[in-house]
Structure formats: structure tokens, C-alpha cells
Amino acid sequence: MASRSFRRYVGKRLVNVALTIVGIMILNFLLVHLMPGDPTTQMIPRDPKFDASLRWQLVEKFHMNDSVTTQLAAYMVNTITGEWGTSYISRRPVFDIIMGDMKWTMLLVGISTVLTILLGIGIGAYSAYRRGGPFDVGATSITLFFYGMPLFWLAIVLQLLFTTHPLAMHWWPQLPSGGYYDTDRYGNQLRFTWPVVLSIGRYLILPSLTLAIGTVAGISLIMRGSLIDAMTEDYILTARAKGLSDYQVLRHHALPNGMPPMIALIAMNIAFVIGGAYQVEVVFNYPGIGYETMNAIWNLDFPILQFIVVIGGVAVVIANFVGDMLLLYVDPRIRI
Amino acid sequence: MESLSRPASCLGAPSGRASVKSQGPTQCDLRTRVLSVVIVVMIVGSGALALACVASDPPSGIGGPAGFQSMVATALALPLANASVANAGPDQNITVGSPATLNGSASTPSQGATIVNYTWRLSKTGATVATLYGEQVTFVPPKAGLYRANLTIIDSNNHTSWDVALLITRERPKTFLEQYWPVLIIGGLIAACAAYLSFKAVARISGGQPLISTADREKFKLSLRKLKEVNRKLLSNRMGLIGSILLTAFILMAFFGPMLAPYSVNVQDLKHEFEKPSKTHWLGTDQAGVDIFSQLLYGSRTSIIIGIFSAVIASLLGTAVGLYAGYVGGWKDEVVMRLNDIVLSIPWLVLMIVVAAFMGTINLLGVILIIGLTGWSMTARMVRAQVLSIREKQFVERARAIGASDMAILRRHVFPNTFPLVFANTILTVAMAILSEATLSYLRLRPQGTVTWGTMLSYASQSSAFQIGLWEWIMIPGLMIVGLVLAFTLLGYALDEILNPKLRKR
Numbered sequence: 001m002a003s004r005s006f007r008r009y010v011g012k013r014l015v016n017v018a019l020t021i022v023g024i025m026i027l028n029f030l031l032v033h034l035m036p037g038d039p040t041t042q043m044i045p046r047d048p049k050f051d052a053s054l055r056w057q058l059v060e061k062f063h064m065n066d067s068v069t070t071q072l073a074a075y076m077v078n079t080i081t082g083e084w085g086t087s088y089i090s091r092r093p094v095f096d097i098i099m100g101d102m103k104w105t106m107l108l109v110g111i112s113t114v115l116t117i118l119l120g121i122g123i124g125a126y127s128a129y130r131r132g133g134p135f136d137v138g139a140t141s142i143t144l145f146f147y148g149m150p151l152f153w154l155a156i157v158l159q160l161l162f163t164t165h166p167l168a169m170h171w172w173p174q175l176p177s178g179g180y181y182d183t184d185r186y187g188n189q190l191r192f193t194w195p196v197v198l199s200i201g202r203y204l205i206l207p208s209l210t211l212a213i214g215t216v217a218g219i220s221l222i223m224r225g226s227l228i229d230a231m232t233e234d235y236i237l238t239a240r241a242k243g244l245s246d247y248q249v250l251r252h253h254a255l256p257n258g259m260p261p262m263i264a265l266i267a268m269n270i271a272f273v274i275g276g277a278y279q280v281e282v283v284f285n286y287p288g289i290g291y292e293t294m295n296a297i298w299n300l301d302f303p304i305l306q307f308i309v310v311i312g313g314v315a316v317v318i319a320n321f322v323g324d325m326l327l328l329y330v331d332p333r334i335r336i
Numbered sequence: 337m338e339s340l341s342r343p344a345s346c347l348g349a350p351s352g353r354a355s356v357k358s359q360g361p362t363q364c365d366l367r368t369r370v371l372s373v374v375i376v377v378m379i380v381g382s383g384a385l386a387l388a389c390v391a392s393d394p395p396s397g398i399g400g401p402a403g404f405q406s407m408v409a410t411a412l413a414l415p416l417a418n419a420s421v422a423n424a425g426p427d428q429n430i431t432v433g434s435p436a437t438l439n440g441s442a443s444t445p446s447q448g449a450t451i452v453n454y455t456w457r458l459s460k461t462g463a464t465v466a467t468l469y470g471e472q473v474t475f476v477p478p479k480a481g482l483y484r485a486n487l488t489i490i491d492s493n494n495h496t497s498w499d500v501a502l503l504i505t506r507e508r509p510k511t512f513l514e515q516y517w518p519v520l521i522i523g524g525l526i527a528a529c530a531a532y533l534s535f536k537a538v539a540r541i542s543g544g545q546p547l548i549s550t551a552d553r554e555k556f557k558l559s560l561r562k563l564k565e566v567n568r569k570l571l572s573n574r575m576g577l578i579g580s581i582l583l584t585a586f587i588l589m590a591f592f593g594p595m596l597a598p599y600s601v602n603v604q605d606l607k608h609e610f611e612k613p614s615k616t617h618w619l620g621t622d623q624a625g626v627d628i629f630s631q632l633l634y635g636s637r638t639s640i641i642i643g644i645f646s647a648v649i650a651s652l653l654g655t656a657v658g659l660y661a662g663y664v665g666g667w668k669d670e671v672v673m674r675l676n677d678i679v680l681s682i683p684w685l686v687l688m689i690v691v692a693a694f695m696g697t698i699n700l701l702g703v704i705l706i707i708g709l710t711g712w713s714m715t716a717r718m719v720r721a722q723v724l725s726i727r728e729k730q731f732v733e734r735a736r737a738i739g740a741s742d743m744a745i746l747r748r749h750v751f752p753n754t755f756p757l758v759f760a761n762t763i764l765t766v767a768m769a770i771l772s773e774a775t776l777s778y779l780r781l782r783p784q785g786t787v788t789w790g791t792m793l794s795y796a797s798q799s800s801a802f803q804i805g806l807w808e809w810i811m812i813p814g815l816m817i818v819g820l821v822l823a824f825t826l827l828g829y830a831l832d833e834i835l836n837p838k839l840r841k842r
Contacts, residue, residue, distance in 0.1 A: 019674065020674075020677055020678055020681055023674065023675070023677075023678035024678055024681065024682060027678055027679070027682075031690070031691065031694070032694070035694040035695070144822065144825060144826070145818065145822065147825065148767065148771075148817075148818050148819075148821035148822040148825055149814075149817075149818050149821075150771055150774045150775060150778070150790075150793070150814065150817055150818075151775070152774075152775060152778045152793075152797075153774075153778075153793060153810070153814040153817070153818075156797060156802070156810060156814075157810075157811075157814070160802050160807075271680075271681070271682075271683040271684065272683070272684075274683045274685075274686065275683045275684060275685030275686060275775075276685075278685065278686065278689070279685075279775055279778070279779075282778075282779065293686075293689065294779055296693075297689070297693045297779065297780070297781065298780065302694075305690055305693055305694070308686060308689070308690055309682055309686060309687060309690050312682055312683045312686040312687075313678070313681050313682040313683075316681045316682070316683060317681045320681070
């Protein structure tokens with residue numbers, strides 16, 4: 001019986017995911033469609049030497065004279081089949097560019113999310129455990145301080161801090177200030193050998209740490225709140241009455257009940273982390289989607305810009321779905 | 337409801353015939369009519385005055401009125417490629433955004449040859465801005481500054497010649513609307529509130545009720561007491577106290593700062609660019625020689641304006657959507673919330689970046705609209721959840737039982753109960769909006785023609801301020817943003833704790 005409702009729940013969520021992704025695509029289409037300006041003027045230099053018929057060819061080719069619904073249908077088919085157009089600048093297919101960048105963004109977001117979760121849950125749980133104490137007050141104010149910081153600014157400051165020797169401290173660690181691995185030593189062609197992987201890791205320290213520090217308050221504050229909520233329940237009182245130690249109460253009673261809401265919130269937090277990753281990538285010249293987006297903005301490379309929204313939205317939807325599935329695994333109450 | 341509870345007598349009228357229903361004009365009626373006419377005239381008059389203010393054009397500024405300007409560059413196509421620089425014409429002053437006509441006149445001394453091609457290359461500080469073709473072309477200067485118009489001609493013998501004219505382009509003087517739109521919006525809101533209140537007063541007086549009933553007095557006393565209570569709790573809450581002090585400091589800075597600024601932020605001084613902090617320039621100067629300390633003072637005002645206005649827009653939209661979806665329920669709710677989920681699943685910053693990038697150049701109002709119109713979905717979801725629980729409460733059912741309309745229930749029962757939630761959330765949204773503005777500016781999607789802390793950071797990092805030793809230029813605006821965001825965040829969390837104790841019990 002449980003498995004049937006379980007299957008039904010997963011199926012419902014999958015339909016939901018598909019609907020939301022289609023909705024994101026339509027929204028993106030409308031967004032681009034409603035923006036002022038004629039896209040052909042971006043493709044053809046404003047120069048009468050170019051034939052006017054060229055413009056009409058483009059209008060024909062991109063179905064710009066068709067009705068909105070036909071355009072939408074063509075757009076949906078092309079989006080799903082990966083025909084995302086060609087970059088104005090590098091003349092490469094947009095799909096290849098975005099997929100190439102995505103692995104680096106996913107690496108950065110993944111590692112920093114793991115860091116954030118570990119840091120956030122640790123800090124939040126200990127703050128709740130020692131509620132009102134000096135650790136709680138200190139940790140809450142420090143994480144809030146970093147939360148109020150523009151991430152790009154934190155990145156700039158950290159970049160400066162770890163590429164110089166502040167106060168002439170020679171032992172101060174030096175970290176690479178930008179890029180994704182040591183291209184001077186290992187060449188531009190990426191080959192996965194051990195030294196290259198180590199170099200990638202070394203180049204990842206600063207960006208992922210920046211991202212983790214900037215977003216940790218979102219997790220730790222909620223963790224603290226949810227644990228404190230759990231600690232006011234009656235079963236905690238019962239556990240204490242049984243004579244369990246504080247640690248045992250926290251470990252076996254409060255944490256398992258405080259965790260499930262966290263999973264949904266961490267999944268929601270992914271949207272925030274992606275926004276942060278864009279800023280960090282720009283500061284550290286990290287060749288992910290954010291860096292590509294900025295180059296596209298500065299070069300007016302609209303084909304790339306069009307799909308940034310879809311990629312961001314789909315990533316969040318998938319993260320939420322994964323979060324829900326994890327929740328299903330962790331919290332037995334939903335499965336019934 | 338009104339007709340049921342209307343008392344038969346009104347202020348000052350003889351109350352001897354209290355049981356008789358209304359009859360003929362009494363003295364009281366006359367007085368209220370005069371009063372209502374006076375109030376309406378006052379409102380209409382102030383509205384007309386405001387309209388007149390809006391409609392009137394500003395006095396022509398430095399650039400003079402924007403108009404159709406023209407200038408002439410003459411070029412001679414000689415058999416040899418030499419040309420003389422011609423007189424560029426007396427009327428060289430052109431304002432940004434208004435079209436300038438460039439008249440080329442050319443002749444060729446070769447027998448039977450004609451001019452086949454006119455090419456105008458317009459450049460600004462060496463970079464080509466536009467290339468135009470034709471004897472007479474129209475050019476709209478996108479930015480203020482000095483443009484070089486280089487005319488090259490080719491005749492049918494393939495001889496070429498060229499000539500240069502200079503176009504001095506001035507900043508377009510700001511129109512009244514551009515300069516005073518925040519004042520106008522706030523004034524409009526205040527006027528709307530005043531109009532609403534006075535219409536209500538007129539309705540009450542002509543309805544024969546006292547202007548201020550004892551119930552109103554009690555209500556006022558109650559809300560005052562509640563306000564005092566919230567204030568006391570806020571100040572005894574550690575987060576709330578720090579947040580209030582910080583915010584007060586920043587608001588004072590925003591209010592008085594620009595008056596105290598030692599330099600103007602609109603005047604460039606290229607002789608003093610990239611100066612280190614000194615006695616004349618406390619925090620140094622930027623890439624255009626503008627004093628950074630003055631920019632910091634001006635920036636406080638724009639940053640707070642952007643934060644508050646865009647958060648208010650986002651909250652209003654979100655509340656409206658949430659109230660609608662939560663109250664109507666059914667398939668409409670389902671559709672609205674699905675749409676909301678779609679917007680919610682796109683990272684806010686990414687959506688803003690793309691919208692701003694597609695808009696091209698944006699001004700202060702544009703930034704506010706971009707942030708406000710993309711940031712409402714979280715509020716909508718929260719308000720809807722709250723409405724769903726309020727809708728089932730007994731007082732709503734009771735109101736429905738005595739025949740209150742949906743609008744009245746929403747206005748009198750549902751909205752007031754969601755307001756504390758929305759208010760605390762708006763304060764938190766202000767913090768996010770300020771951060772978003774800074775980020776957009778850093779990514780060079782900055783509002784044109786204004787100084788914010790975000791644009792300061794953006795220019796600083798673009799000129800790599802750390803590398804040239806101007807670390808104050810990056811550190812201080814950044815710390816200011818941190819402080820302002822922290823002030824709003826602390827206040828928001830504290831208010832959330834005080835106003836919505838059930839949601840986040842500690």
C-alpha cells in the first residue's frame with residue numbers, strides 16, 4: 001500500500017517538474033519576445049552596404065513574420081532538441097558553450113553547497129544547543145554580517161587577502177587569484193591527470209569558500225530556528241525526564257526531527273547559491289556560466305543570454321525535486 | 337450596514353424629533369454641504385496644481401533646449417588625397433538624445449566625375465561609435481562628450497578625400513519629472529491618502545455621523561498602545577536595537593549627507609583623477625576626478641531609495657497576488673500559484689541580470705522597476721499561506737454570515753491579519769534589493785546618471801582600485817552596503833519575531 005501512494009507521489013512530482021520546466025521556457029520566450037528592439041539589427045551591422053534582402057532572409061529563417069504561437073512552437077522544439085542558436089561573438093553553437101561552462105559551475109556550486117551545508121548545520125546546531133550563550137550570539141552575528149555582504153565584494157576582498165602578504169606575514173598562504181587550473185604549467189588542453197586535478201582543487205578553494213561563507217547564514221539561522229522549535233516539543237521533555245544527557249537528546253531526538261525541514265530549505269537555497277556563483281565566477285575569472293553571461297552582456301551576445309534563464313530555472317527545479325525525493329527517504333511520514 | 341446604523345440626528349441639530357426619519361434640508365445638512373464642497377474644491381485644486389507642476393517644462397539648462405541641430409562639414413575631392421579642414425559651423429552644441437544632422441558637401445574638380453560615396457565615421461575618444469552613409473545623415477549622440485565626425489568621400493575616378501568636424505555633445509538637462517519623480521510619487525500617495533480621508537469625512541458628516549466616533553477614539557488608543565508595545569519590544573530586542581540605531585544613522589546620512597557633501601558629484605575634473613586620500617579629498621577621487629567622499633554621501637540617498645521603492649513594489653505585487661490566490665481558492669489559485677512557482681524557480685539575480693541586459697541602458701527608475709517587478713513571488717507564496725489559514729477563522733465566517741462582501745472581508749479582516757507578516761518581510765526585501773542593486777551595478781548594468789554605492793564599487797573594480805593603491809575606494813562603499821543591509825536585516829528579523837510570534841516561536 002505504501003509503495004502505491006509512494007509511486008503516485010513521485011509521479012505527481014515528476015509531472016509538476018515537467019510543467020514547471022515548460023512554464024520556464026514559455027516565460028523565457030515571452031521575456032525575449034516582449035523586449036524592445038529588432039533582433040536582426042544585432043545580427044547585421046548597421047551598414048547600407050549590406051543588402052536589405054539579407055535582413056528578409058533572416059526574418060524568414062527565424063520565423064519572425066509568423067504568428068506568436070507558431071514562433072513559440074518552433075522555439076520549444078528547438079530548445080528541447082538543443083538547437084539554441086549560434087553565438088554572435090565566437091560563432092560556436094550556444095548549446096556547446098553553455099554545456100561546456102556548466103560543468104565548472106556545477107563543480108563550484110556543488111562543492112560550495114556541501115561546504116555550506118556542513119558549516120551551516122554545524123553552526124546552527126551548536127548555536128541551538130548553546131542557545132543564548134556566547135557562541136550563539138557570536139556565530140549569529142558573524143554569519144549575519146557575511147550575509148549582508150555583496151558576494152562580489154567579499155570575493156574581491158578575499159582575493160586581495162590571499163594574493164598578498166598582509167602585514168608582511170611571510171607564512172600567509174597564497175592562493176591563485178583566478179582561472180580554473182594552472183594553464184601555464186599544464187597547457188590549455190584539459191587532461192585529467194593527478195597534478196591537474198590537484199591544481200583544479202587548489203584553484204577552487206577561494207571561489208567555493210567565498211560562496212560558502214556568503215550563503216552560510218541562510219542555512220545556519222534556519223537550522224537554529226528549526227532545532228529550537230524541535231527542542232520545545234514534549235518528547236524532548238520526556239527524553240530529558242528519562243535522564244538522557246544533553247548530547248543524547250540533541251543527537252537522537254532533536255536532530256532527526258529538526259532535519260527534514262532543512263532539506264527543503266537547502267533545495268530552495270540553491271537559487272540563491274546560483275546567483276552568488278555568478279558573482280564569484282566573474283571576480284575569479286572562473287569559466288562557468290556566470291562568467292560567460294557577463295561576457296555575453298558586455299558583448300551584447302544575445303543568443304547566450306536567452307538561455308541563461310532556462311538553465312538557472314531548470315537547475316533549481318531539479319534541485320527541488322531531488323530535495324523532495326531525499327525528504328521522502330528521510331521522513332517516513334510522507335511515504336504513507 | 338450604513339443605512340441600518342445611521343442615527344437620525346446629527347451634530348448640532350435639534351434632537352427633539354429623533355424618532356422622525358430624515359426630512360427636508362436642515363441647518364446641519366447645509367453646513368455639511370458647504371464643507372464638502374470646500375473639501376472637494378481643495379482636493380481638485382491641489383490635484384490641478386500638481387498636474388501643472390508635472391506638465392511644466394524645466395527651465396532650459398546648460399545645454400539649451402533640445403532641438404534639431406545641424407552642422408556642416410565640407411570636403412573637396414581632389415585628384416590627390418588632400419583636403420582642408422573646413423569650418424565646422426557655429427552651431428555645434430548638441431544635446432544627448434536629440435538628433436544632429438550632418439550635412440556634407442563635396443565637389444570634385446576632375447572632369448565628368450561625380451561623388452559616389454559619402455562615409456561618415458563618428459568616433460569618441462578614438463573608438464568608432466557609428467558609421468553612416470549618405471550626403472546628409474542624422475546622428476543621435478548616445479552619450480555626452482566630444483565626437484569626431486570624419487567624412488570620407490570617393491568620386492567616380494576613385495579619388496578620395498576626407499574632412500573632420502567636431503561635435504560637442506552636452507548632457508541633456510533633466511526634465512522636471514526626471515528630477516523630482518520620487519517627490520511626486522510620495523506626494524501623490526500622500527494626496528491620495530488625504531483625498532480618501534477627506535472623502536470619508538465628507539461621507540460621515542453628510543451621513544449625519546460625528547466626524548470622530550467614540551469607537552474611532554478607542555481604536556486609535558488601542559493601535560497607539562500596540563505601537564508603543566511593539567516599539568518597546570523592538571528596543572529591548574538586541575537585534576532590533578542595533579538595527580534601529582544603524583538604520584537611523586543611515587537615514588540621517590541619506591537626508592543630510594548630500595547637503596554636507598564638499599563637492600558636486602556631477603562635475604568631472606580630469607586633472608585630479610585617481611588621487612589618494614588627502615585633506616582636500618578625504619577619500620580620494622575616482623576615474624573622472626570626482627570626490628569619493630561626496631559620492632559616498634550622495635550614494636546613501638539613492639541606495640536607500642532604490643531599496644525601499646523596489647521592495648515596496650515587490651511587496652505590493654506579492655501581497656495582491658497572494659491575497660487573490662489564497663482568497664479565491666480553487667482552480668484560479670492553482671493556476672496563479674503554478675505561475676508563481678515558475679517565477680520562483682528562476683534565480684532572482686539571474687532573472688534580473690537578463691532583464692536588465694535586454695533593456696540596455698537603464699536609469700534609476702528602471703533599476704527600481706527591474707528589482708521590484710522580478711522579486712514578488714516569495715512574498716506572494718507567503719501571503720497566500722497566511723490567507724489560507726485566516727480564511728478558515730471564525731471571524732471571517734461571522735463577517736460572511738452578516739453579509740459582508742468579499743472585498744470588505746479582504747480589506748477589513750484578511751489584509752490586516754497578513755499585514756504584520758508583509759511588513760516584516762518588506763523590511764527584509766529592502767536588504768535584498770540593496771544587495772541586488774549593488775550586484776547589478778557591479779556587473780556593469782548600472783543606472784545611468786546617478787551615484788549609488790553599487791556604481792561606486794563597480795567603477796572602482798573596473799579601474800582595479802586595489803592594484804593602484806586606492807583601497808578606500810572599494811572598502812568603504814562595500815562596508816557601507818554591509819552596514820545598510822545589516823540594519824534592514826536585523827530590523828526585519830526582530831520585527832518578524834515580535835509581530836509574528838506564532839510563526840517563529842523561540
